[in-house]
Amino acid sequence: MANPVSVRGLHKAFGARTVLDGIDLEIAPGEFVALLGRSGCGKSTLLRILAGLDRDVEGAAEVQGTVSIAFQQPRLLPWRKVWRNIALGLHRPDGRSVALKALEEVRLAGHADAWPLTLSGGEAQRVSLARALVREPDLLLLDEPFGALDALTRLAMHHLVEDLWAEHRPAVLLVTHDVDEALLLADRVLVLDEGRIVAEHHVDLPRPRRRASVVEQRTRVLADLGVDVETAA
Amino acid sequence: MALVLLWQLASSTGVLPPEKLASPLTVAQSAGELIADGQLLDAFTVSLGRVFFGFLIGAAVGGASGLVSGLSRWGETLLDPPVQMLRTLPHLGLIPLFILWFGIGEEPKLALVASGVAFPLYLNLHAGIRQTDPGLVEAARVLGYSRFERVVHVVLPSAVPQTLVGLRIALGTAWLSLIVGEQINADAGLGFLINNAREFLRTDVVVVGLVVYALLGLTTDALVRVLERRILRWRTR
Numbered sequence: 113m114a115n116p117v118s119v120r121g122l123h124k125a126f127g128a129r130t131v132l133d134g135i136d137l138e139i140a141p142g143e144f145v146a147l148l149g150r151s152g153c154g155k156s157t158l159l160r161i162l163a164g165l166d167r168d169v170e171g172a173a174e175v176q177g178t179v180s181i182a183f184q185q186p187r188l189l190p191w192r193k194v195w196r197n198i199a200l201g202l203h204r205p206d207g208r209s210v211a212l213k214a215l216e217e218v219r220l221a222g223h224a225d226a227w228p229l230t231l232s233g234g235e236a237q238r239v240s241l242a243r244a245l246v247r248e249p250d251l252l253l254l255d256e257p258f259g260a261l262d263a264l265t266r267l268a269m270h271h272l273v274e275d276l277w278a279e280h281r282p283a284v285l286l287v288t289h290d291v292d293e294a295l296l297l298a299d300r301v302l303v304l305d306e307g308r309i310v311a312e313h314h315v316d317l318p319r320p321r322r323r324a325s326v327v328e329q330r331t332r333v334l335a336d337l338g339v340d341v342e343t344a345a
Numbered sequence: 346m347a348l349v350l351l352w353q354l355a356s357s358t359g360v361l362p363p364e365k366l367a368s369p370l371t372v373a374q375s376a377g378e379l380i381a382d383g384q385l386l387d388a389f390t391v392s393l394g395r396v397f398f399g400f401l402i403g404a405a406v407g408g409a410s411g412l413v414s415g416l417s418r419w420g421e422t423l424l425d426p427p428v429q430m431l432r433t434l435p436h437l438g439l440i441p442l443f444i445l446w447f448g449i450g451e452e453p454k455l456a457l458v459a460s461g462v463a464f465p466l467y468l469n470l471h472a473g474i475r476q477t478d479p480g481l482v483e484a485a486r487v488l489g490y491s492r493f494e495r496v497v498h499v500v501l502p503s504a505v506p507q508t509l510v511g512l513r514i515a516l517g518t519a520w521l522s523l524i525v526g527e528q529i530n531a532d533a534g535l536g537f538l539i540n541n542a543r544e545f546l547r548t549d550v551v552v553v554g555l556v557v558y559a560l561l562g563l564t565t566d567a568l569v570r571v572l573e574r575r576i577l578r579w580r581t582r
Contacts, residue, residue: 163487179487187484189504191579200498201488219421247488 113269115140116174116251116283117162121171124157124307131157133307135171142251142281146294148337149304155287157306159255162285177250179250180282184256186240188228195224201243214242217279220273234265238272245280252282258293270296291333295326303336311336366548376556389557391534396523396561397449399458403515404457407466414467415474415504416496427465434459436518437525444529446465454526461522462515471513473504474562506577513569520562 117139131154139145149155150225160166161173163181180201182340188197198211208224215221218238228236244252253311254273258266277284282295288294294301295315313333317325334340349369355361356368379385399405410428443453477500485495497504527536535554535558542550 165483165486181484181487183480183484185480189479189481189499189502191505193579200485203489231580243488338430 116176117285118174118176119158119172122158122161122173123170124154124161124166129135131307132161132169134179135307135309137302137309139251139285140281141283144277144284144286144297144299146286146288146301147304148247148288148291148294148296148301148333150289150337154307155304156255159253159285159287161255162251175251176312178247179251179253180244180247180249181255182237182240182244182257184235184259186228186233187203188236188239188243192228193224194226194228196225197228197239198243198246201246203247207246208331208333209243210246214246215239217245217276218242232265234261234269237261237269241273243277245282248280249282252277252284254284254288256288258290259288265295266293271320273297280320291330291337292323292326295329295333296321296323301329301333303333305337363548364546365548366553367547371549372552372556375547376425376553379538379550379553382582385553385557386534388535388538388554392527392536392574393561394457395454395526395534396519399455399523400462400516400519403459403462403519404456404466407463409513410463411467411470411474415471416500421471425471428464432464432468436464437522440525440529441517449530454523454531455527457522457526458519461518465514465518466508466511469507469514470504473507473511474500477503506580509569511578513566513573516565516569517562520558520565524558 115138117137119135119137122135122137123130124133134161135158137158140269147155147158148188157166159181162171162175163179164175189200192200195208195211195215198214199207202210211219211292212224215224218241220235220238220242221232223235223239228239231239237260241257258269261269270293277297284298286294286297298315301315302309303313311333313329313336315321315329324327352361352366353369356363356366356371361368367375370429376385378431398551410424414424414428415421436457440453443456447453447456481499482495485499490498524536527534528540531537531540535557539554541553542548
């Protein structure tokens with residue numbers, strides 16, 4: 113099977129400002145990759161290109177199979193009930209049973225007929241995940257989907273994403289600026305800086321991982337990001 | 346209620362002479378007579394018809410142009426500047442022109458109602474479409490929805506709340522336009538009833554006509570509110 117993501121020599125500029133400066137990236141089927149970087153380093157731009165939302169680029173960015181994305185905001189249609197929002201991912205008006213099953217997977221079984229505006233932030237984000245997953249994507253793009261959630265909800269979401277990934281096995285590209293999040297979830301952590309991938313870390317730890325187990329790699333990744341832990345702590 | 350009692354008291358004691366304003370009792374009595382001989386129903390039907398057809402024309406024009414200028418860039422370039430310019434003009438000021446264009450029959454009355462409806466509907470539909478959250482459109486795009494499907498599933502539904510606001514304003518303006526329009530040489534309808542009554546100093550009949558106008562306005566407003574509550578269920582709770 114071809115790699116879901118195959119990027120070679122990708123350049124992207126907004127006017128005179130270069131955002132992506134020669135990106136090479138392969139993601140294997142079922143691989144969980146995290147893309148780390150500071151704000152404005154171009155990580156969200158790369159994700160948007162892979163999602164097909166930005167086609168005005170130089171170089172090759174090939175994506176194979178079905179792509180789904182979960183954004184930082186859940187982006188649910190507020191005038192559709194929760195299950196209809198999930199069915200939206202199926203691209204057909206029926207599919208209530210499929211939507212219900214997906215809701216069960218994200219542990220929101222009782223909320224099928226709720227209006228999105230009545231959900232909490234974490235619940236809405238889980239619906240958004242369910243909508244992305246009903247398509248059985250080959251590639252799941254996650255654009256800081258936990259960024260707007262409180263710390264406790266975020267922890268629960270990490271477990272959920274890990275379980276869903278283990279169950280469905282899509283290739284995942286998670287964009288985040290949370291080093292712990294990246295190390296806890298990903299097989300491979302890439303550090304993006306000024307439009308280039310400046311470091312790559314393989315995380316060969318058994319799952320589910322605990323925070324304590326990634327401490328050592330955390331220091332190294334932070335160093336790649338230009339953060340000196342000794343002075344920062 | 347207290348106001349009506351006070352009004353009746355003023356009339357009974359002669360403080361308020363009947364040629365200025367008839368007493369509530371007289372008004373009720375006249376209303377009864379007008380209903381009994383069918384005059385009120387006839388006038389009511391004619392006026393309701395004018396508002397209805399005027400509204401249909403105005404809604405069609407305002408709705409269609411709002412869609413075109415909301416959904417397409419060239420439509421906006423073409424339509425929006427002239428409409429924005431014209432809307433600063435109070436449409437009731439157009440009566441002289443309408444009389445010259447359409448004569449003094451039904452047409453100027455319909456045109457007046459229609460122009461009162463078209464502008465608020467256009468403005469709110471256009472604004473509603475433009476306010477669509479680009480994030481939602483993007484999400485639909487990633488899910489593989491074509492431009493047409495995005496308009497149907499995302500853009501138009503998100504314009505509904507603002508359009509309903511426009512609808513309510515449009516209906517209010519429709520009644521206002523009707524009342525003004527029916528002053529032009531009407532030979533039937535509530536305006537005719539009122540104007541005729543004025544000639545004979547029948548303030549009671551004038552008041553009956555005004556009350557009917559008010560009730561009609563309130564009724565349509567209530568209908569839109571019910572519609573809003575049904576359609577916008579997702580907003581609250």
